[in-house]
Each structure stands twice: as structure tokens, then as C-alpha cells.
């Protein structure tokens with residue numbers, strides 16, 4: 053069920069057109085509230101990096117993670133400043149380019165280091181720099197193999213084998229080691245996330261260093277379908293709090309506990325609304341074609357991700373109702389010139405169906421739970437401009453990103 057009422061969505065799309073991303077600020081605040089036990093909530097902005105969403109996070113006291121120079125610039129534009137609060141922005145990566153290196157030095161942004169080469173580069177350019185070490189604990193888990201970030205198949209993090217060498221470099225240069233970070237994967241579950249707690253305890257003891265903080269990383273699950281359960285945030289915090297206490301006993305002083313979710317904070321807060329342009333049946337499928345494609349919402353094509361889809365009736369074309377068809381199950385697809393441009397497919401690309409309530413040309417389709425990795429993964433494929441983003445907050449519908457147009461794209465090519 054969509055979090056918005058139908059009239060709000062119809063009103064917004066009448067004003068801003070389709071496709072459009074629509075976010076609900078109250079839902080984001082509700083999600084933040086569930087993690088308030090942690091000392092620091094750090095938003096993995098790759099999930100939804102609109103500066104107005106970042107500003108909302110900042111106003112709620114949420115810190116931010118950045119993974120590129122662009123995400124650092126977004127954080128700064130949203131008012132984050134490490135000179136006001138040294139915890140504000142952390143840069144996490146396995147590599148760092150010259151532009152980003154200059155930015156983290158200029159703004160005193162701690163760097164969460166995921167490779168030995170990156171460690172050397174930071175140490176040589178900024179020997180006293182504040183850093184985190186991102187450790188690959190040797191296992192991982194995500195909702196897809198593509199989002200599993202631990203274990204021998206993952207390019208991420210410093211392995212346990214390399215950790216002693218990393219620590220001796222830290223000491224040799226006098227780098228300011230803030231803490232140890234682990235992110236085993238995105239869209240994981242409590243069982244796997246809790247395995248990271250023990251791994252964190254073992255890692256801190258093995259590293260034999262003094263630290264001021266640990267980070268759970270992200271990966272907190274959020275329900276996409278009726279069969280998915282909600283994360284037990286109390287149990288999740290409890291497990292990490294226990295780990296923190298054991299580490300504090302080992303070190304002999306207090307440390308801070310950070311959590312770094314992307315999806316958990318924003319997935320359920322966003323919908324994508326598209327307009328139905330065509331109904332078409334083949335021997336295999338009843339297709340509903342809309343004006344959003346995988347250039348907008350990539351997750352189904354990329355991972356076979358499920359997003360619940362609903363019809364909003366607003367069609368003026370009542371004469372087009374196909375009363376002869378008794379279909380209730382539909383494949384939903386976009387306008388791109390590519391067969392994989394289907395929103396209802398499994399991880400191997402097999403087309404699936406969803407029950408839709410009498411879709412008609414001119415009606416709207418709402419894709420639920422797309423606030424994370426929705427707009428932020430959009431592209432200009434097929435020269436389709438990026439869709440606008442609207443933030444609904446306290447009864448106001450604010451356009452927080454305009455619709456891109458083809459002139460914006462052509463301008464980059466000096467036509």
C-alpha cells in the first residue's frame with residue numbers, strides 16, 4: 053500500500069508531470085527515530101542523495117557518508133561542515149582520486165579506508181589525517197550477490213590478512229585512527245548482520261589498537277513485500293551494544309557506536325509515479341507500458357528486485373477499458389528500446405507478473421518503496437531526461453529537483 057493518499061499523488065503529477073519521484077518527510081523522520089539509540093546515525097547518501105533530503109537528515113542530527121567528490125559537494129551544499137562538527141561527513145572508498153583527496157584535506161573529512169593503496173596515498177599526502185579502517189571480515193551477505201560486500205569475492209575493504217600491516221602504517225605515519233568499520237552488504241538480515249558483531253570484537257582485539265568508535269556499516273533490511281518482515285531494531289541495537297561493551301572492556305574506555313544505513317532510512321519513504329501509455333497482450337503476457345523505464349528505476353533490471361505496483365485511476369479515456377480481458381496479472385514495462393526494460397522480473401531476467409486493478413491507458417502506476425537506490429541510480433539512457441523529485445513535508449509538496457530536459461543534455465555536448 054502506498055504511503056500517500058491518491059489525491060496527493062494525482063495532484064502532484066498534474067502539477068509536475070510523470071514520471072516523478074515523490075518522498076514523504078514524515079516517514080524518513082519515523083525511520084530515523086527507530087535508530088536513535090546509536091550514538092551516531094550516518095546516512096549512506098548513495099541511497100538518495102538529493103540535497104534537500106540531506107538537509108532534512110542534517111536537521112534531524114543525522115551525519116552523512118560520502119563515496120565520491122560529488123557526494124562530498126552535496127553534503128557541503130546541504131550545510132554539513134566538519135569544522136562545525138568533526139563527525140559530520142566521512143568519505144568511504146577503496147580508491148581516492150586527486151580531486152577527492154584535495155577535498156578531504158581541505159575540509160578535514162575523515163576517510164574510511166578500504167585498500168592498502170588508498171592508505172598509502174592518504175598517509176603520504178596528509179600524515180595526521182583522521183581515518184577509519186574498513187575491514188572485510190571474510191564473509192558478507194546482501195539481498196543479491198551484487199550487493200554482498202564481504203568475503204573473498206568482494207573488492208571492498210582491507211582483509212584481515214592485511215590488517216596488521218595497515219595498523220603498522222597508521223602508527224608509522226601518526227594517522228589519527230578513529231575507528232574500525234565493517235559493511236558486509238546491502239539489504240542483509242538480522243542473522244547475518246549480527247555475525248558482524250562478533251567479527252568486530254575479534255577484529256579490534258586482533259588489531260591491537262586504540263580506537264574511539266566502531267561502525268556497523270549499513271545493510272539494514274526494509275520490507276518490500278507483504279512477506280518481508282520488519283527489522284527488529286531493538287534486537288539489532290542490543291547485539292551491537294553488547295559488542296561495544298566488550299570492546300570497551302578490552303580497551304578500558306568508552307567508544308562510540310555508529311550505524312550507517314541508506315535503505316532503512318529512505319526506501320519506504322519514496323514512490324515513483326508513471327503514466328500508463330499502452331496495454332498490449334502477447335501469447336505469454338499482458339503488458340502494461342508506462343513512461344518510466346529502467347533509466348529511472350534500475351533495481352528490477354539490475355537485481356530482479358520486487359517493487360509493489362498499484363494503479364491510480366484517473367484516466368479520461370474511459371472508452372478504452374478493455375472489458376473483454378479478464379486479466380488481473382500484468383507484466384509492467386517501460387518505454388526503452390531494450391527487452392530487459394521490465395519492472396516485473398526475477399534475478400535471472402524471467403518476466404513475472406503482478407496483480408493490477410483494471411489498469412487503463414491514462415491511469416497512473418505507483419511503484420512503492422523506491423526511496424532508496426531509485427532516483428540515485430537513474431541514468432540518461434535512450435536520452436531520457438531525469439525525472440523530477442518532490443518532497444512532501446507538513447502538507448507542502450516541494451519540487452526539490454526539477455525535471456531535466458534535453459537542452460540540459462545537449463548543452464554538455466556544445467551543440
Ligand code: LLP
Pocket residue numbers: 096098099144199201235237238239240269270271272312313314315316351424425429
Ligand atoms: N555503507 C557502505 C560502505 C555501503 O557501501 C553501503 C551501500 C551502505 C552503507 C548502505 O547500505 P544500505 O543500508 O542502503 O543497504 N544499489 C543497491 C544497493 C547497493 C548498496 C551499496 N552500498 C540496491 O539498489 O539494492
